[in-house]
Amino acid sequence: MGVNRVQLAEFLKDRRARVSPADAGLPAGTRRRTPGLRREEVARLAGISVDYYARLEQGRGPNPSRQVLAALGRALRLFEDERGHLFRLAGEQPGPPAGPSQAVPPGILHLLERLDDTPAFVIDAKYDLLAWNRMAVRLMGDPPPERNMIWNAFCGPMPVGMESSAEYQSFADESVADLRAASARYPDDEGIRALIERLHAGSSEFTRRWNQHRVCVRRTTLKTLTHPVYGELDLECQVLHADDSGQRVVFYTAAPGSRTADVLGGLRERAGM
Template identity: 50%
Template structure:
């Protein structure tokens, strides 16, 4: 260890192993010709991180200068490091990890591919404030085509509390539980990211415009998400029933929301017909 706290050998080994585990497709690069070694090439990591190849090679060889916090953050993004890995990278480089000032809104290539691969399952990705970041074709049958909607308006919680109190999510017991747990989850994010303006502005807006939100917010509930059964009287697809699963993505604290029908059910048959229509 140097006097600055930089552990060059450990940093070099860590960068090599993180680079070796990634496939080009995971970071949006073409596979290209056959590779002699697994993982990304050094020049590819340097390109993704916006640094010179010579500088990155010296870091991997344990003879580079003390990397700045900006360089460390860029390498963490390029190597798709988890939150724990990112913290470890900063510490072995002799730096305190950067604080989490807001929820991650970056969609990794791996998650994008996963969502697209769910051809028979409506799926979409939201951040900790329930801002919709990505979705697949089947999800548009429930949310509409969000590509035509401004980014600021792609928020599940805002949609929910703009609806009339006579609509389905307020009259169905399972749907009400889903709404309650969503608000409780938003409160957890509000406490975790006190400096995030998007979360703060959303809460302030809804407190002023929605008595239902204000009532739930005043309960100060914080809870983990659990699956719920949703029954949807769809205007074009008929009556649908499926399990709404909210899956946490630990490294970004995003949520992958999927609509899972019971195998062999009429809803599964509807989803399959939709998938065939989308793929034709």
């Protein structure tokens, strides 16, 4: 399979024009004559020289290595199918997807801010808590120092055990199965590998579930949360898969007219939102 230099050049130029500075975590700076990123910005984000990147866009550069292609995929914020297309245009077979990102897209952060009546937060593929809104804090309190939800479930102050509720047992089961799916999707990710090793060392309950070899991806579930003031609240846990980075936005909603919906409305008012 050879390099299709013309199509590779056109693909890079097209995707560069589609990425805003804000999407890439860059300041907008002075007024731009064309949309998207500048060549030097893409080169800097990918860790390559401006001249090298310019020659790729002009269809006259050397054959890019797999490392360069992976870096360009990250710099241009390519989705998984786009990343595969980039590799094939360069004469390469795409390897495993890049590891889960911890950079929450600005659009998702804006969504959290606008949800003033719904507790919501963002987790990555290994259940690290990345972002949350004010309603989530009003409902569940400030995030714990240890931001990984699976670690807290198995090795936190109240680890899962035989005496735990059926709902907590179910969360533990599904979380381990979800983590196994993430480890298969991102086989080269050091963060996932390190978390699994820590959990094996810290919890026999985790190891027992891991050895069951279950695989699943978390979807919408029902959850009972015990609030220190309002007692048990019946919530529907909606999960939105944000993008190919493995991030998910989790929303807690309640049936209209229910006691839980009234409590959420009261939390919103007391927060002044």
